[in-house]
Amino acid sequence: MATNISASASSTTNLLSQRLLSFPPSQFYKNILTKPYQQQCLLITSSNKKNRAAMVVNSSRKLINLDQHYLDDDKPKEECGVVGIYGDPEASRLCYLALHALQHRGQEGAGMVTVENKAIKSITGIGLVSDVFNELKLDQLPGDMAIGHVRYSTAAGSSSMLKNVQPFVASSKFGSFGVAHNGNFVNYQLLRAELEGKGSIFSTTSDTEVVLHLMAKSKARIFALRVLEACEKLQGAYSMVFVTEDGKLVAVRDPFGFRPLVMGRRKNGAIVFASETCALDMVEATYEREVHPGEMVLVDDTSNEPQSMYLLKPHPPEPKSCIFEHIYFAQPNSIVFGKSVYESRHAFGEILATESPVEGCDVVIAVPDSGVVAALGYAAKTGVPYQQGLIRSHYVGRTFIEPSQKIRDFGVKLKLSPVRAVLEGKKVVVVDDSIVRGTTSSKIVRMLKEAGAKEVHMRIASPPIIASCYYGIDTPCTEELISNRMNVEEIRKFIGADSLAFLPTDSFRKLLGSDHTNFCYACFSGKYPLYPSVDMEESIDDTRKSTYNLLKIVGPGIPRSF
Template sequence: TTLRNAQPLSVACSKGQVAVAHNGNLTNAIELRRELEEDGSIFQSTSDTEVILHLVARSRERTFAGALRDALLQIEGAFSLVFLAEDRIIIARDPHGFRPLAMGSLKVPGEHDCILFASETCAFDLIGATYTGDVEPGEMVIVGPEGMTREHYTTPEAPAHCSFEHVYFSRPDSVVFGKPVAESRELMGRLLAREHPVEADVVVPVPDSGVAAAIGYAAESGIPYRQALIRNHYVGRTFIEPSQAIRDFGVKLKLNPVRHLLEGKRVILVDDSIVRGTTSRKIVRMVRSAGAREVHLRISCPPTVSPCYYGVDTPSRHELIAANHNIRQIEEFVEADSLAYLSLESLRESLKDSDHHFCYACYTGKYPTLVQIEEIVLAKTGCC
């Protein structure tokens, strides 16, 4: 929340000038930070990413690559990392592969092909680059004057790709964890329609992440699809805003109803998830105020009952509405005529996850790694 936490973080040390950007969350950052501070380290931010820089700087390995290997073997949790040193870039991914990390190439006339890295493949499309595959879990890729080398700095663990990337975070035009996001979301909508049909006049998405699921729901149910909520793309994600007042105001700025598409209609409203429930209630009220006769809310993932400790900024368990209320109580809270969620089995089917390579901890409470839950919660609430 401060400028010092803004990425990339940079430090000058015995290994040279080093900068790092990090997608994910370290589950043992509090413990490591405490040990480093007791050993004399002075931190400039509250970011868990800075822990990695201190580990690199304090390593007895002589080379930057060696120091980074040393640091990577000490951190736990989710991390897709890019390091920029004076003459090379080093990319690393955690052993479970929680967060996506794609590779691409770009042909430059008269030059060697450029090697690119991004969290989503749509970044390659925008500049005319080609997606060539993913950095593997537990892998480190070094790009320097001598070319590119790839190595596993540790043995990969059981895959635990974040299912919420496909539900919500990723852009629909990306390929994430080797699977097209739009295809996954449309199948979520189709399976949702099979599981929870309802008589209605129109299917309306909550843009943007609800769009593909709503298209699937409409196609499966035969009910017309209508883009009856228009999104202002200059407003960010409302569920991760720090205060309720800001979240409420953000909903009004973010969405505007198309009245003539809603007036007198029985509406199926398709959204990707419900976190606190307050945003969903605002949207249901908005659709009703535009003249809808009925509002049936359909959610393209299971109820979120547990916080994420791997890089999704979900609130603590006591703020998650599905952790403390049953579906009928949530239905009443959001003021919908009916509410239904996609089952966990259907979410797995949507992701074609027969090999159980995805993490579903936010829906099940079963985490793929040991996490220092109490300490992480205290850190999130500012109590330590």
């Protein structure tokens, strides 16, 4: 089965271009364009009118895509989970189980690709793994190799959602292959513009599709080299797994190692790749090691052991693994970037207790789920009892990744209920892992007080989030980040807590020791490790050069200026 690469020029395109040309640019663009284009808009606004018009006209040249991938309602910036299985007759069933274990990484879509007798089969769908797959579907996915993907996006309900669900499959002159990607390419718009300029026709609005086109254009005859060639052009975060119709499985991680990817082995010798070790545990595969930043691992029948190659050798950049995986995203039973997520969160809670104690508190409670381990750490350090002051409904998903604020507000109430018996008349310390928009904390403080808590002291096991993520986690745009608009005291007042404290950024340094430089903290500092590449410049045609230059000047590294 091959990706349906068909022309999709939109009927709304011309209308949109007229609107763009006639609107005052700053506010209008800010509201509808994706981040890199918002940045251009700021620059455009601050330059003269002639330049501004020229910019719009330049953009308009490619307006066939403006409503699809430049608009903010379908932004390619999510967090996902990937799985790859090689050499097991039950590959699709194991992949299904592993995807279940990774369900916390994405709940909006799931998919799987298997290979048997040089034929690729694929099933993708919207919803949870259990919504997309059943016995019948798994029977339609035979073979001893599989890759799988769970995805969440901000485009729930939009018509383009299904076509963005991975894995993607494509046919090229060298045969068919599938890919599943966790991460986000920061030079996606540039690559897409360049590829479209050379005649590529895109059929999705996902950044991942550029990989298919880059590989299709490669002249290398060996699959692994085509992957390497594509990766050399990609910038940003990628942990990807590929399968080919002729029986190869490839796993690759970007040189910064933003997103996790691990390798394990089952007793029967089957090799398993997954975003987190909880997926290896699920399929009874023993964790062997991480796929290293910048490493590509190939498994096929030419060798008994996986073969490894490296990107950007001999000068790889310093790794920048996402600290937010340890704070919020990953499961506590996983080992991520070689460290136990449970132990990290416990330690974050302990440090918080030392640095921001609450005199005379009666009880420590957590905001479930991801605040639980930090709360246990806080309680252990202080000796104050930990109790379940908030009960979580297991039928409601993660609110941080719900698509609209309206649903998010509703989600908090639906998801968390206070326990009066724990709270009444008590001085309560409530620990959460992070504050993003402030929705959860403000609702919780009110909830706890309504349930009789005498005082509510909020403790957050990460620093204030002041900047958006460009590497695959769907933190909202900067204006929506409460810590970008308010200082700690203002947030305290806003959420109605009696006191509020965050984990200081320096605590990571203390905790991680010499390893701390190998992590990305950009959402807490606004200092991004990666800007759009300059080596793409030569391959961009003149039409695109002005766009490219703007991106180069502004970069994704200054979102706080908006």
